[in-house]
Amino acid sequence: MSCRSDAPWRIRQAVTCADLLSRRGYHPDRHGLMLCPFHSEKTPSFRVYPGSKGWYCFGCHKGGDVLTLAEGLYQTDFKGAVREIDRLYNLGLTGEDKRTEGEKRADNAALRKQRQTHGEIARAEHDRLTERWGVLNARIHHMQSRLDAGEVIAPFDIAELICKRDRIGWKLEGEIY
Numbered sequence: 730m731s732c733r734s735d736a737p738w739r740i741r742q743a744v745t746c747a748d749l750l751s752r753r754g755y756h757p758d759r760h761g762l763m764l765c766p767f768h769s770e771k772t773p774s775f776r777v778y779p780g781s782k783g784w785y786c787f788g789c790h791k792g793g794d795v796l797t798l799a800e801g802l803y804q805t806d807f808k809g810a811v812r813e814i815d816r817l818y819n820l821g822l823t824g825e826d827k828r829t830e831g832e833k834r835a836d837n838a839a840l841r842k843q844r845q846t847h848g849e850i851a852r853a854e855h856d857r858l859t860e861r862w863g864v865l866n867a868r869i870h871h872m873q874s875r876l877d878a879g880e881v882i883a884p885f886d887i888a889e890l891i892c893k894r895d896r897i898g899w900k901l902e903g904e905i906y
């Protein structure tokens with residue numbers, strides 16, 4: 730089954746973690762907290778953030794965006810997560826392409842422009858991005874080790890840090906357009 734190259738990007742625009750969770754029968758409270766689907770617990774430590782800001786579990790220290798969430802919920806890989814979300818939301822991103830020729834042309838032109846921009850960024854800033862990825866990753870690991878040590882630390886958006894790191898990772902891998 731083929732998958733449109735802009736599928737991950739479109740999914741991140743169209744689907745929130747909160748919505749995916751509710752469709753799977755999970756209902757976070759008004760603070761975005763719920764029992765973690767990925768480890769066994771009695772007090773909620775899984776937090777979902779508004780919009781596209783992602784999720785993070787303060788118990789098992791997993792986190793990410795809507796696609797990493799789908800990977801976990803469906804126990805699949807990145808491509809499997811794209812397929813599951815596409816099927817659930819009927820986004821038409823995998824399988825038969827139902828766009829008209831005009832729509833395809835417009836989408837391709839927009840993609841080319843983005844790729845060109847990202848291509849230039851990648852060439853000019855590859856080193857900077859790699860360094861930034863390393864810095865973010867170190868910060869995430871540092872926070873996780875403090876949490877592991879039982880330290881109570883001030884509220885922070887570790888999910889957003891993970892999302893930022895992963896987006897840079899995808900950009901470096903050429904998976905994001």
Ligand SMILES: [Zn+2]
Nearest residue numbers: 765768786789
């Ligand atoms: Zn957990």
